[in-house]
Amino acid sequence: MPDSHDDLPIPLYSAAQVRELDARLIAAGTPGFELMQRAGHAAWRALRRRWPDAGALTVLAGRGNNAGDGYLVAALAKRAGWLARVLAVCNPAQLQGDAAKACDEARQAGVEIQPWRECARLEGVLVDALLGTGLSGEVREPYAQAIRQLNASGLPVMAVDIPSGLSADTGRALGVAVRAELTVTFIGLKLGLLTGDAPDCVGALAFADLQADPQIVAGLPAEAVRLAAGNVARLAPRPRSAHKGRYGHLLVVGGDRGLGGAALLSAESALRSGAGLVSLATRSEHVPAALARRAEVMSVGVSSANQLLALMERVDVLVVGPGLGQAAWGRSLLSAAARGARAQIWDADALNLLSVGAASVPANTVLTPHPGEAARLLGCDISAVQADRPAAVRALARKYAAVAILKGAGSLIADPDGRLAVCDHGHPAMAGAGLGDVLAGLVGGLLAQGLPPFEAACLAVWLHARAGERLAVQGRGLAAGDLFPVVRQLLEEHAPCLN
Numbered sequence: 261m262p263d264s265h266d267d268l269p270i271p272l273y274s275a276a277q278v279r280e281l282d283a284r285l286i287a288a289g290t291p292g293f294e295l296m297q298r299a300g301h302a303a304w305r306a307l308r309r310r311w312p313d314a315g316a317l318t319v320l321a322g323r324g325n326n327a328g329d330g331y332l333v334a335a336l337a338k339r340a341g342w343l344a345r346v347l348a349v350c351n352p353a354q355l356q357g358d359a360a361k362a363c364d365e366a367r368q369a370g371v372e373i374q375p376w377r378e379c380a381r382l383e384g385v386l387v388d389a390l391l392g393t394g395l396s397g398e399v400r401e402p403y404a405q406a407i408r409q410l411n412a413s414g415l416p417v418m419a420v421d422i423p424s425g426l427s428a429d430t431g432r433a434l435g436v437a438v439r440a441e442l443t444v445t446f447i448g449l450k451l452g453l454l455t456g457d458a459p460d461c462v463g464a465l466a467f468a469d470l471q472a473d474p475q476i477v478a479g480l481p482a483e484a485v486r487l488a489a490g491n492v493a494r495l496a497p498r499p500r501s502a503h504k505g506r507y508g509h510l511l512v513v514g515g516d517r518g519l520g521g522a523a524l525l526s527a528e529s530a531l532r533s534g535a536g537l538v539s540l541a542t543r544s545e546h547v548p549a550a551l552a553r554r555a556e557v558m559s560v561g562v563s564s565a566n567q568l569l570a571l572m573e574r575v576d577v578l579v580v581g582p583g584l585g586q587a588a589w590g591r592s593l594l595s596a597a598a599r600g601a602r603a604q605i606w607d608a609d610a611l612n613l614l615s616v617g618a619a620s621v622p623a624n625t626v627l628t629p630h631p632g633e634a635a636r637l638l639g640c641d642i643s644a645v646q647a648d649r650p651a652a653v654r655a656l657a658r659k660y661a662a663v664a665i666l667k668g669a670g671s672l673i674a675d676p677d678g679r680l681a682v683c684d685h686g687h688p689a690m691a692g693a694g695l696g697d698v699l700a701g702l703v704g705g706l707l708a709q710g711l712p713p714f715e716a717a718c719l720a721v722w723l724h725a726r727a728g729e730r731l732a733v734q735g736r737g738l739a740a741g742d743l744f745p746v747v748r749q750l751l752e753e754h755a756p757c758l759n
């Protein structure tokens with residue numbers, strides 16, 4: 261997703277919260293129809309900015325206030341001399357309240373309003389005003405068919421407020437959802453615009469506050485926050501007298517036979533994020549290769565839990581799991597690690613072993629599952645995790661009393677205290693092996709330098725995703741290790757080492 265998301269607001273709301281915001285604004289003196297007119301104007305401005313020469317639009321309208329916004333866009337377009345048609349999925353005679361008023365306004369402007377049919381002709385820019393935040397349950401017919409027709413048309417689509425069919429709470433397509441090129445959303449940014457199926461449906465995202473009183477908006481606590489440069493933690497600058505002992509000693513535990521690279525990627529990632537000292541406890545046979553690749557990492561062969569316990573005496577932070585395997589070697593190292601009163605990151609096979617009850621999670625741990633690992637931890641299907649990613653990551657944080665990162669497009673970070681953050685950066689070029697190992701090492705490196713678990717997790721996810729985006733301009737074939745210099749550069753841009 262593009263860097264331009266940086267001009268979007270930080271607080272993220274559920275559908276119920278946005279409804280509450282609407283109600284508070286109306287109660288404070290702005291009539292609902294006035295808000296709808298502002299929404300119509302904002303959507304029309306955004307449409308014209310993106311497709312200035314289109315000259316024609318077709319609005320697909322439903323029956324709620326989202327349809328009302330759409331009727332007003334049609335009226336504005338018609339008055340500006342465009343060809344403007346509305347295809348009404350719901351008989352306009354059944355519209356009520358503000359939506360009915362908006363429909364009248366479109367009629368008065370001379371907009372052609374026709375009932376939608378499966379064979380209806382679509383032309384110009386398509387405006388999706390079928391379903392908004394009032395969506396409940398799976399999309400029903402004939403809405404589902406209208407959405408499929410819209411998606412198959414090959415024409416540019418602008419979604420009003422939210423792509424129809426997408427849940428504003430979870431980002432899940434409820435059966436089917438519009439795939440828009442542009443979404444203009446109003447009053448409050450919805451959490452469901454940033455995770456789940458949203459990255460494939462929302463397109464470019466624009467926000468219009470509809471001149472809502474900022475005090476009224478700020479009076480409603482948000483469901484989550486969007487990670488941005490302004491709200492992720494910063495590492496403090498280093499004094500000139502700095503020495504490595506102040507920036508933590510991190511130990512990576514992993515790399516069973518055939519899996520040595522994962523642990524090394526995590527170790528290198530921690531080193532490159534500025535950890536003072538980095539050690540690696542791995543299979544003896546991986547030590548020569550590890551030393552050859554990164555002489556700075558203190559790589560040690562371990563074959564028993566006691567050897568690991570001895571190493572743990574000297575370290576502050578553990579990253580456990582990359583390439584750990586699930587055999588006896590990995591199991592015994594994980595249970596030794598779990599006994600250490602150290603801040604820890606549990607990734608990959610540490611999570612798989614956790615899901616079968618092979619160990620319990622110590623205090624101050626960050627769990628970094630992808631959806632498959634999350635499903636095993638929660639004892640459900642991957643589809644259930646993806647159906648409600650915010651609920652899944654919150655459930656993990658609660659279940660294990662640990663900070664949890666649910667990876668994948670629209671990564672989420674939950675703290676057991678209730679905080680929830682979403683990262684809308686990242687790129688599909690990051691869908692490749694080893695990217696998760698780099699993330700685990702990065703969280704560890706930031707923890708080692710003194711950030712608390714939730715703050716370290718948020719900063720790491722944000723840096724990792726931004727780095728992936730920067731590298732993805734070169735397309736596919738991103739190697740996980742390519743991230744190191746870019747993460748380093750981004751970290752320096754965000755929080756310079758020297759004042």
Ligand SMILES: NC(=O)C1=CN([C@@H]2O[C@H](COP(=O)(O)OP(=O)(O)OC[C@H]3O[C@@H](n4cnc5c(N)ncnc54)[C@H](O)[C@@H]3O)[C@@H](O)[C@H]2O)[C@@H](O)CC1
Pocket residue numbers: 282292293295296297299322323324325326327328329390391392393394395396397398399400401403420421422446
């Ligand atoms: N004052 C306000 O409340 C404002 C609302 N605005 C717009 O209003 C929208 C919310 O309006 P509404 O609450 O009327 O909700 P919608 O416009 O989403 O419409 C809800 C209606 O859609 C139908 N529906 C719901 N779930 C369905 C399903 N699964 N399958 C098929 N049909 C389904 C039902 O008839 C339901 O009554 C926002 O998204 C935004 O576009 C804007 O105009 C700004 C101001």
Ligand SMILES: Nc1ncnc2c1ncn2[C@@H]1O[C@H](COP(=O)(O)OP(=O)(O)O)[C@@H](O)[C@H]1O
Pocket residue numbers: 608630667668669670671685686687688689690691692693694695696697698699724
């Ligand atoms: N399509 C995508 N968009 C954004 N980020 C992605 C995407 N695909 C993968 N990533 C990120 O890349 C990392 C992959 O981690 P993971 O699946 O654990 O890989 P591995 O186990 O091979 O290291 C995660 O941080 C994930 O969020």
Ligand SMILES: [K+]
Pocket residue numbers: 326388389390391392419420421422423424
């Ligand atoms: K919509």
